[in-house]
Amino acid sequence: MSTVTDAPTRTRGRRPDDDRPPRRIGLSQRLGTWDVKLSPYLYISPFFVLFAITGLFPLLYTAYVSMHDWDQIMGQGEFVGLEHFRFVLGHSDFWVSLRNTISIFLLSSVPQVLVAITLAALLDSNLRARTFWRMGVLLPYVVAPVAVSLIFSNLFADRFGLVNAALGLIGVEPIRWHSDPLASHVAIATMVNFRWTGYNALIFLAAMQAIPRDLYESAWIDGAGRVRQFFSITVPMLRPTIIFVAITSTIGGLQIFDEPRLFDQYGRGGAGSQWKTLTIYLYELGWTQSNFGRASAVAWLLFLVIVAFGLVNLAVTRRIADTR
Amino acid sequence: MIPTTTVPGAATRTRRSGLNRPGFVTYGLLGAFLAGSVFPLWWSFLIGSHDSTVLARTPFPLLPGGNFLRNAATVIDQVPFWRATLNSIIVSTTVSLSVVLFATLAGFAFAKLRFLGRGPLLVFVVATMAVPTQLGVVPLFIVMARLGWTGELTAVIVPAMVTAFGVFWMTQYLRGTLPDELIEAARVDGASMIRTFWHVALPAARPAAAMLGLFTFVATWTNFFWPFIVLNAKNPTLTVALQQLQAAYFIDYSMVLAGATLATIPLLVLFVVAGRQLVSGIMQGAVKG
Amino acid sequence: MLIGVAGLALAGCAGGGDDDAPDGQAGGGGGGGGDQVTLTVATFNEFGYEELFEQYMTENPNITIEHTKADTADNARDALRNSLGANAGAADIEAVEVDWLVEFMQYPDKFADLSSPEVEGRWLDWKVDAATTDDGKLIGYGTDIGPEAICYRADLVEAAGFPSDREGFAEWIGDSWDSYFAAGREFVAASDAAWYDSAGALWQGMTNQIEVPYETPEGEIVAATNPEVRAAYDAVLKASVEDGLSAHLGQWSTDWAQSFQGDEFATMLCPGWMLGIIEGNAAGVEGWDIANVVPGGGGNWGGSYLTVPAQGDHVEEAIALAQWLTAPEQQIQAFLAKGTFPSQPAAYEDPALVDSTNAFFNDAPTGQIFIDRANAVEFQPYKGPNYFVINTAIQDAITRVDVDGSADAESSWAQFVSDVEAIG
The missing domain is CATH 1.10.3720.10 (MetI-like)
Structure with a gap:
């Protein structure tokens, strides 16, 4: 199959051999499955977590703040509905x-x-x-x-x-x-x-x-x-x-x-x-x-x-x- | 050999061969545009090298005077200039590195890994690019105040640590350039996901990552609104410090413009070094930062 | 609760002597032996403190002072708001301008109480009153005040054929706004220059002579209905636009700053702190002088206080420093450095102040002139919590008519009324 000539994999010096004996069954394999299943979510999570905290939440919370009296120094005040609008x-x-x-x-x-x-x-x-x-x-x-x-x-x-x-x-x-x-x-x-x-x-x-x-x-x-x-x-x-x-x-x-x-x-x-x-x-x-x-x-x-x-x-x- | 890699946007460009070299009109128009692009910077340096009384005189000077260093010294005295420069370097570098790392990670997952919800999640990422998050400033400020981060660089760095655009850009790039076979090979080899990412995906992503880093750096360096709100005169970034120059009762304009020149120099240096990369980055589909 | 300068030394030592001393010096900050205390001081514009800080650090080796001097008062105000809202990030000493002092006095808990027997009687009464809350808490120590005089271009006045020496000029323009405007009408008829720089600048002088301009002490906003305000507004705009006395320059604008290089106008209202600004903008121009008079009697424009936000780690040390900085001797030094006129009457006896002159202003005896001007100030207008916002709105209204020419006095006033109604 692929004959890899690129640097990244060559550094590891090994190639897939068809006759490689199956090893590392059990725990490591189960870990491997988890690795495959969870890794993608882990990798994309920084974006979603950060967006949720610094993007989405503030936008939604803006609506909440907009319906309250809210002084910068004194903080949250009374609910005023659409008065500010x-x-x-x-x-x-x-x-x-x-x-x-x-x-x-x-x-x-x-x-x-x-x-x-x-x-x-x-x-x-x-x-x-x-x-x-x-x-x-x-x-x-x-x-x-x-x-x-x-x-x-x-x-x-x-x-x-x-x-x-x-x-x-x-x-x-x-x-x-x-x-x-x-x-x-x-x-x-x-x-x-x-x-x-x-x-x-x-x-x-x-x-x-x-x-x-x-x-x-x-x-x-x-x-x-x-x-x-x-x-x-x-x-x-x-x-x-x-x-x-x-x-x-x-x-x-x-x-x-x-x-x-x-x-x-x-x-x-x-x-x-x-x-x-x-x-x-x-x-x-x-x-x-x-x-x-x-x-x-x-x-x-x-x-x-x-x-x-x-x-x-x-x-x-x-x-x-x-x-x- | 690897099957032909297709780089997005780098589609084979057939030059318009057979056509003549453009005439002087083309060069003239381009030259005029270029002059317009350079002139304001030249003006800034020009006034920054005189003293402010020169502005009230006619005709205006055409050649630089000898006061630039004196004006620059005033700038450095007037605002915490070195602090601001250092802060800008810290913020821009940290944000760039972090965006590149997280965007490449996510891009790798979106482009090359199979998982439930991949399609919709990617669509979501793209959709957030159209969300004007700047409008969440009030709550974001409240949150930063609660955390005690106002006035601290963390308040500027953390919200910028990964961008939707970065994720999208790296996804597109890796989808086109990183052959599945490479990943499979690494996996068959028994490499863990993170190893595969580190040794296969990251090196393959290098060109796009460099461009992403570059654009993020420029965008962060020139950013003003949020740093202006959350930082203060004691611990500013360069843009925040720059606006303080104008906000004084006695405004020495040659000093202000010397400051504008001074603050632009670092990015001009970057431009000289990496201008080509910026050009090709935009032409490969970078969007406004 | 307060420790003076002497107490400060004790505080420094106490922290060093025994272990953590949890009972004694909670506010001493840091713990640890012979600790250096770093105090941050935030000022704006020019307070003239640079050399004083050096002196203080020499006399108090355990104190390091970090000074941030950056913005206009406007930006300093926003920054202080931010810090107070976040309960973090304020400097140990924050300078506050008189125009927005009252706004911050709404939050007395955010500031340390500075009242102390040691400083009693140090300042002019109206200066202290403005910084004292109803229940007797002192929020800020007075630094400078801005007694107003009239600065003028003797050369332009002379060329137009009017008396240009200090006394003659003062007599000619008289001591009421009417006589000042009348002289202006004579002047502009005989000269190409305007009479004064900006209607907005004059407004500051006029409004500072109204005892209760915008808000009553009871908290009622009367700006839009106060006949005194309206009369002054009409008077200054009539003089500026109809009579053409104004040079129509927006104060502090680029054009305003540049105009000092030409022969654009002959007079301007100048509080003590304005001298340095005129000198800077008008570098190389000869002919400036100062008359010991101001239309409408005395008036004070601007001036500041030092406050100590309660959130700081070194409140006691900060109070000690603020006390020292605002002592008459130090304020005289600041005056000599940057022209910030003392708010401490004791300084008015000091030869260093009394005998000071200013070479740029034709060697005018500026010390004596401003002492006279300060004594002529009878009161400080009541400035309520919305003073800053209201004054900004009316300044905008005046600018629209005088500088922009985008509205007439009547329609601009209507906009001002609507702006005032929007407060709350």
Whole structure:
């Protein structure tokens, strides 16, 4: 049967011999059976145990906390039912944060996917110094969001920032990056895009390279140009990848915290909540106002938002990738 | 010889032979993108090497000044920088090693061992990847407070010790690369399960494990939300220390940006050393960390 | 229960002498002979303690002090909350800012009682009152206070043709908010610069002159209905927006910090601790001076306390250190290092304080000026447990109008009212 040439087994120096006498019956065999039966469960248990304790339990317990008065210092208080949800849903901060979160998410994910696909198409050619370019686009990935945010909040300073200075050179009025909601969303989305566009481009690149080349050849014969090929072959074939990228960025993007938190030195998302996101709101309720009950209510609502968005996302991306 | 191994994602890549080298438009666009990627880091170093008054002047400087080391010294004085760096190294290394070990163990079981409930359990693992566990912060914080772990690195390490993605990734990899025959051979040899894992599965998993470790390291190093909540100014990780620089009444921006530069250097070094692996890791299907 | 500095030495020895001494020194920590005690001290911003710690460690060889100085007051507050909630992780001495002191006084059990005959009469009355609970427990030892004066750019004032020397300037702007704003209107008509940096900064001065601004001692939230608050709010926004006196800079923002490098505004409200910040931001700019006056009479902005969380292992040693640090002699050292103005009246007699001047501010006699300003402070406004949250909300309201321009005074006030209603 198999002639093993690989290092791992060779080190043990023996091979299965057909005529090996049966030994170690009894206890060791029974142990062997247990070994076979239990080991798999043992091996997968770390994940399940840890997930149960640090993932599942906290999520469920969040629901419990959300129905109680719960001060960070004083601990659990009275059962209040859905009071915290009523409060949060009735307060403008929640809706403004929701608006900001979605706006920042859209501003970061949509352009990001488009640019990443374009970038992937550029990389998917017979480039000189291929590895250099691929590594180059990935560089921002290793910069921590906290550092990215410190740098960009400086670049986007309202009066003494480089971006406004540059805009001034081409005659554009200074943009109020820290005052105007939409402008602040653009600035924050820029930070997200800075870090992730190259990363996603590489994912798309890998997917592009897996597309069978004969598809292009037959299209070529049919007289389709490169642009046409891109839209009629590449994009549809990338559908699963687009869905994948969209879903992962939904889960992460809607929980955005680092970038808006460090966009100014207060970290509360602006005096008019211009760029307050749901996670910042959650933090503010829980750790600034000490109200764990309300913070938990926001956590659950955000959870629902993410689920809803994931579903919408799935439907929309399917749709988009289907047309063609 | 071993029957042909199929590495997931490493499917044979036919280059687009016959097509010409791309023109200057392609290089120009790529070059512009690259410039955009590098510029913020350059800016950070640039301002970090002057003093903060430079920002109020026009035109902005184009060349670095001579103050970087002085600003860096202020950073180190202002926050427990070395402590934070050491903490980041400890946390990132421990988490990476632990994720690799536990994920490979579970991946080995899912990919190569037969047991009741294997299919549904694996589906469950994959499904948890879509669960935004960050939303459980409040109870997690309560638990950590009860355990007396707030402010301690264990509070950051323990919840991150194994990830669904890691398990899924190693399962996929081992399913494709580790021939059943090898395991059978080891078993027939009388090796216990754990021996088989150690001597057969682990070595076979090495390439994927290295990538998993690498991505986990970067993700842990750059992580902010949970460490920010559960750690404090006395015992921070690097990202937590970094945000403290901005949160002061007198903000010296050249100092802040020197700090941002300083905190980025370790990962830049990692990038130079292991950038290729990161690229191929992503192209083989690594997901966002 | 309290041991002073002298008692501390005893505590150190007692632990060393006999065996475990279970009866005597339970709080001594550690056991074991000649034990080193490590005390952690958490401060924020600049307390000017670095050299004092060295001195204390030299005088008390068995004490090692670890100092964490990191955040803004805001972050220090969140961190202390975390530690108290977890009942672990607090430093042995935690500095607390006056604006959120009362919030923590809701949990008196979490802090050691610091009252002691030795420190009686050490601080200004209003300083001590603010840190004393209803049943007489003292939560914090006063460190500094922030008596307000007006800092101004003499060069800009002079260029606009107004009196720029300290006395002349003080006379010109007068001692009421009306006269200060009137002078501002004259000034902006004659200059390109704004009159002051930020409406939010002025707000701190105005609100600190209202005796019961946001909450009554009975626990009622009156912020949204208090006519004094509304009047001050309207006045500062009218001056800032309609009259264009404000430079529309958000205090502490990037732009605010950078603006010191230009000729953006001529005056600002400056408590003692602000001098170092101005000097840092305005490095290289000449023309700053200080006037011995503040609109609306005296006012105090900020200032801190040292508290000793009860959860620590070395409560007694920590109290001793806190007592030592807040003694007048030490506070004067801190003032000389970082400009934190003493809350201890005894210090006001000390030549080291009285005769101090500041070269950056045209050699102004800052010691005497701030002593006068401190004596002009008649009361500390009542700050209830929600002070921090309410003040943040109204600061946001002012910023929306003054800096962002995203709302008018009326609609921004409506938002503030809704924010206040959300407290609870």
